[in-house]
Amino acid sequence: MAVVFERPKSLVDIPTHYCPGCTHGIVHRILCEVIDEMGIEGDTIGVCPVGCSVMAYDYFNCDMIEAAHGRAPAVATGVKRTNPDKYVFTYQGDGDLAAIGTAETVHAATRGENIVVIFINNTIYGMTGGQMAPTTIPGQVTQTTPFGRDPQLAGFPVRVCEMLSTLTGTAMAQRVAVDSVPHIREAKKAIRKAFENQKAGRGFSIVEVLSTCPTNWGLAPLDAIKRLQDEMIPYYPLGVYKDVTEGVFENVQGGNE
Amino acid sequence: MERNLMKGNEALAEAAIRAGCKCFFGYPITPQTELAAYMAKRMHKAGGVFLQAESEVAAINMVLGAASTGVRAMTSSSSPGISLKSEGVSYIAGSDLPAVIINVERGGPGLGGIQPSQADYWQATKALGHGDFQLLVYAPASVQEMVDYVVKAFDRADKYRMPAMILADGLLGQMMEPVSFPEINPDAYDKSGWATNGHKNAREHHIVNSLYLQPDALEKSIVDRYKKYEIIKETETEAESYLTEDCDILLCAFGATARVVKSAVNSARELGIKAGLFRPKTLWPFPVKEINEAAKTAKCLLSVEMSMGQMVDDIKLAINCSKPVHFFGRTGGVIPTPDEVLEEIKKLGGAK
Amino acid sequence: MATTEILLAGFGGQGILFAGKILAYCGLMDNKELSWLPSYGPEMRGGTCNCSVCISDEPIGSPLVLTPDLLIAMNQPSFDKFVKSVRPGGKVFFDSTLIEANTDRTDIQLFGIPSQQLADDNALKGGSNIILLGKLLKETNLCSLEVMQKAIEKVVPPKKAALIPNNFKAIEIGMNA
Numbered sequence: 001m002a003v004v005f006e007r008p009k010s011l012v013d014i015p016t017h018y019c020p021g022c023t024h025g026i027v028h029r030i031l032c033e034v035i036d037e038m039g040i041e042g043d044t045i046g047v048c049p050v051g052c053s054v055m056a057y058d059y060f061n062c063d064m065i066e067a068a069h070g071r072a073p074a075v076a077t078g079v080k081r082t083n084p085d086k087y088v089f090t091y092q093g094d095g096d097l098a099a100i101g102t103a104e105t106v107h108a109a110t111r112g113e114n115i116v117v118i119f120i121n122n123t124i125y126g127m128t129g130g131q132m133a134p135t136t137i138p139g140q141v142t143q144t145t146p147f148g149r150d151p152q153l154a155g156f157p158v159r160v161c162e163m164l165s166t167l168t169g170t171a172m173a174q175r176v177a178v179d180s181v182p183h184i185r186e187a188k189k190a191i192r193k194a195f196e197n198q199k200a201g202r203g204f205s206i207v208e209v210l211s212t213c214p215t216n217w218g219l220a221p222l223d224a225i226k227r228l229q230d231e232m233i234p235y236y237p238l239g240v241y242k243d244v245t246e247g248v249f250e251n252v253q254g255g256n257e
Numbered sequence: 258m259e260r261n262l263m264k265g266n267e268a269l270a271e272a273a274i275r276a277g278c279k280c281f282f283g284y285p286i287t288p289q290t291e292l293a294a295y296m297a298k299r300m301h302k303a304g305g306v307f308l309q310a311e312s313e314v315a316a317i318n319m320v321l322g323a324a325s326t327g328v329r330a331m332t333s334s335s336s337p338g339i340s341l342k343s344e345g346v347s348y349i350a351g352s353d354l355p356a357v358i359i360n361v362e363r364g365g366p367g368l369g370g371i372q373p374s375q376a377d378y379w380q381a382t383k384a385l386g387h388g389d390f391q392l393l394v395y396a397p398a399s400v401q402e403m404v405d406y407v408v409k410a411f412d413r414a415d416k417y418r419m420p421a422m423i424l425a426d427g428l429l430g431q432m433m434e435p436v437s438f439p440e441i442n443p444d445a446y447d448k449s450g451w452a453t454n455g456h457k458n459a460r461e462h463h464i465v466n467s468l469y470l471q472p473d474a475l476e477k478s479i480v481d482r483y484k485k486y487e488i489i490k491e492t493e494t495e496a497e498s499y500l501t502e503d504c505d506i507l508l509c510a511f512g513a514t515a516r517v518v519k520s521a522v523n524s525a526r527e528l529g530i531k532a533g534l535f536r537p538k539t540l541w542p543f544p545v546k547e548i549n550e551a552a553k554t555a556k557c558l559l560s561v562e563m564s565m566g567q568m569v570d571d572i573k574l575a576i577n578c579s580k581p582v583h584f585f586g587r588t589g590g591v592i593p594t595p596d597e598v599l600e601e602i603k604k605l606g607g608a609k
Numbered sequence: 610m611a612t613t614e615i616l617l618a619g620f621g622g623q624g625i626l627f628a629g630k631i632l633a634y635c636g637l638m639d640n641k642e643l644s645w646l647p648s649y650g651p652e653m654r655g656g657t658c659n660c661s662v663c664i665s666d667e668p669i670g671s672p673l674v675l676t677p678d679l680l681i682a683m684n685q686p687s688f689d690k691f692v693k694s695v696r697p698g699g700k701v702f703f704d705s706t707l708i709e710a711n712t713d714r715t716d717i718q719l720f721g722i723p724s725q726q727l728a729d730d731n732a733l734k735g736g737s738n739i740i741l742l743g744k745l746l747k748e749t750n751l752c753s754l755e756v757m758q759k760a761i762e763k764v765v766p767p768k769k770a771a772l773i774p775n776n777f778k779a780i781e782i783g784m785n786a
Contacts, residue, residue, distance in 0.1 A: 041456075043457070066467065067321070074319050078323035081306045082280050
């Protein structure tokens, strides 16, 4: 019988530690599909964050490095600068990328660091049990905003793609979601494009993936998907915020080939 | 061998490049600035990478990334910046990565000052970051030794897969002295068994990591590392003993302070006082055997430091508190003078 | 004398560190042990500035000069501050255009020359420091003229090599002052 669907080769065949209904698995899978389709597993080095995906180094079959909280873009910079012919990606959550690692994120972007950043935005700190994230939406109840996030007390969320799209070094900033099959297809296309950008030496590419956290949201997986659609997408509109291939842009660094 | 006149900071940089350092990540801070400036000028020509990071935190993590791929990597800073790097140093140690970190010390705590200091002794030798770990700490006392120990630091960091630090100070960094560069063959340690530089579909994937959620797995990784530390304690200590064979008073000092103390020891000898100098060149591992040998005839010891006496405990432990250990120091960026040290020697019963 | 300790002091911008470097290179050319240590920090940017140079037949102990054998002073505050610390029998070279030699010390030799004026008269802008070096060369046996000329060739950056003859001229003026 012909095989029509199988596990990507670059995704290790072991059970993950993610909660039931978590969308990390979907993102891992489409990222690995891209790596397989481009045939770059042997030339790819991934950098994990601190957060729920802290142990993703066990799941990706390429070489992996585990970074300190927020420092993945700096670690990736060190890897890429000394190994410009390799593909380098980070995989980071919202606390990691947009709170403790904001400086590393912004400066990797503004330097036009030729790396891919996969950014999981689920509006909450998952690993530590559901505290307010920099992306927590006003009114959202978390462990540390028990009465809902009050911007007067806790300030406003960070819209990462919008912010990074203002930087010259950013080649691509696109927000996608993994709540439906069309959106998942769109997300995979964006990840592919980000890696193609790296191949062509275009600079910093970030794909922000709106994701769910059923456990810490206190919702069943399907209800979590519904929240993503009803509350998150209106606050964090999907779309391409920057794409240098659509305009005139000097390659800031040499490509991989 | 040709003698060049170079600033300590520049000599550190040149030595690193000659030792095969392929990348330097740093952030500006006085008094180590010339090091980064030299790297910015020369590293590119040497086929390496110079990058000014957005912070010390980022710089040390860039080092971690580069070192993960098996490349010789270095960063440098001064005291407040080293505190910021401590997170990354702990991760580097916990991930068994080789890297070289330069600290051109200035006065602390806090923003402190910018004049020379040795008040980061405890930080370097006891706790440069959280967790059970050590790093090799070399304390050069001349521009030539800065060169020699940068070369050694890269070699030993690779050999033991651990971070190594050059603990210098603003005086050594700023001063010029004649220096010659030895022929260096960056020793090729085989890193293919662990480096994350792309598996080319020819091996299992490598993971550089310091996370062990199972306590017994974490314990084992630390215990294994400590076995390595025991070997290092046995084999890697270095020290200079000067006029110690018959000394009544053994002065202990490292780095720039040891030069001041040597002048004072010479003056004391002219006065007929049997003073000697013990100078640890490795601060971790501390030269225990060597100091016991040097202290054989001594009636007491005097530690002289540009701090409030951070090395005193190590001296007491090394000699098992068998003799009194006194202390004299200046701190906050003040450099002790040979006359001040001589006065202390006289006070300790040396006046005859 | 086994070790000669030299202190140079003045305003930032007067070429204190540069003159110190020339002396350090003199030691290098003569195959001596030596050290050169600048003051550093905010004073680099226009404040007072000083520089310690030690030249010796033996390894240098403390590179910080506290009791100089030779002092070059290029402004009044530096003269006033450091003339007290000169070792008995020591020599002080200073710019008499800018400095009034108020000292009651009789155990040291003072050599005041109008180095700033001489520099201006001879169209050697910024050459006051080198003129004082010329005077120091004349009055001490630190090194030979040839060695100092070689040192100047080493210290002047290649881009400014055209200025080497001016420096030689300044040395000569200082020696004859």
